[in-house]
Amino acid sequence: MDRLEKALEKSRQLRTTMAPRPTPNSGASAAGGSAPTFVSSAFDSALVNDAQMEQNRIVAHRTRSAEADVYRQLRTHVLQIMNKSGFKTLAITSPRYGDGKTTVALNLGISIALDLKQTVLLVDLDLRKPDLHQYLGVKPQAGLTDYLLHDTPLHECLMRPPFERVNILPSGSRLDNSSEILGSPKMIALSSELKSRYPDRLVIYDMPPILAQDDPIAFLPQVDAVLVVVRDGVTRAEDLKRSLATLAGANVIGTVLNDCW
Ligand SMILES: Nc1ncnc2c1ncn2[C@@H]1O[C@H](COP(=O)(O)OP(=O)(O)OP(=O)(O)O)[C@@H](O)[C@H]1O
Ligand SMILES: [Mg+2]
Numbered sequence: 001m002d003r004l005e006k007a008l009e010k011s012r013q014l015r016t017t018m019a020p021r022p023t024p025n026s027g028a029s030a031a032g033g034s035a036p037t038f039v040s041s042a043f044d045s046a047l048v049n050d051a052q053m054e055q056n057r058i059v060a061h062r063t064r065s066a067e068a069d070v071y072r073q074l075r076t077h078v079l080q081i082m083n084k085s086g087f088k089t090l091a092i093t094s095p096r097y098g099d100g101k102t103t104v105a106l107n108l109g110i111s112i113a114l115d116l117k118q119t120v121l122l123v124d125l126d127l128r129k130p131d132l133h134q135y136l137g138v139k140p141q142a143g144l145t146d147y148l149l150h151d152t153p154l155h156e157c158l159m160r161p162p163f164e165r166v167n168i169l170p171s172g173s174r175l176d177n178s179s180e181i182l183g184s185p186k187m188i189a190l191s192s193e194l195k196s197r198y199p200d201r202l203v204i205y206d207m208p209p210i211l212a213q214d215d216p217i218a219f220l221p222q223v224d225a226v227l228v229v230v231r232d233g234v235t236r237a238e239d240l241k242r243s244l245a246t247l248a249g250a251n252v253i254g255t256v257l258n259d260c261w
Pocket of ligand 1: 055056057094096097098099100101102103104126129208209258259260
């Protein structure tokens with residue numbers, strides 16, 4: 001069993017043995033009723049409920065929903081391209097802050113995992129502004145930067161949201177020199193391991209914006225494909241052109257027009 005597999009297995013075992021408990025500010029009181037449980041590997045469990053996910057626009061798991069259908073369409077397009085080309089890793093970026101990268105990354109990841117044949121690992125690579133976990137209302141005790149800088153075991157960094165076949169590697173403690181860290185040998189080794197180990201697993205990296213930080217450029221050589229999010233009525237044509245020019249050496253498989261309803 002390799003290191004990552006061991007970490008996931010340990011995380012799974014620990015989840016089944018630890019009783020989840022609600023934490024303050026988990027949002028559990030917002031909707032009440034049947035809240036799916038979320039247990040982070042650090043055992044700081046929280047309750048994530050439908051109202052909270054709705055507020056954060058996490059909708060892909062809904063069965064009858066126009067928004068979820070849009071993510072299913074996106075999933076189909078993405079999987080067709082990824083499978084045809086044998087791609088295993090997908091970076092999601094955009095020209096600027098707030099275009100919808102994290103929203104798209106989470107919804108796409110959940111939608112892909114609903115496909116049954118796929119498992120998904122979502123990795124928060126926005127190390128300067130980590131927030132992917134906040135969309136699920138949890139506060140992880142460790143994440144990628146703790147693994148990279150402090151040798152925190154990987155199993156203590158992984159989390160599993162209340163969606164089958166989805167795991168999350170949160171970014172961990174906020175970092176300012178993140179492009180150096182993302183280009184470090186330990187990060188390159190990890191990304192290579194994440195990519196190659198399981199044939200049915202897709203790794204989705206939630207990246208920083210391409211025009212605001214150099215992190216994506218430092219890390220993009222490690223990914224197979226890139227999806228660019230643009231926000232309707234917000235993203236300027238010039239910014240999109242500059243972003244695509246910056247991504248010239250990467251394998252851009254498409255753009256997602258977000259917030260166009
Ligand atoms: N389609 C949409 N309709 C309405 N609001 C949206 C939509 N997509 C995202 N948002 C909201 O816009 C805000 C920014 O979205 P998100 O965090 O996904 O963007 P981001 O590109 O990841 O931002 P950052 O660059 O800061 O990481 C969030 O409040 C999110 O809920
Ligand atoms: Mg984001």
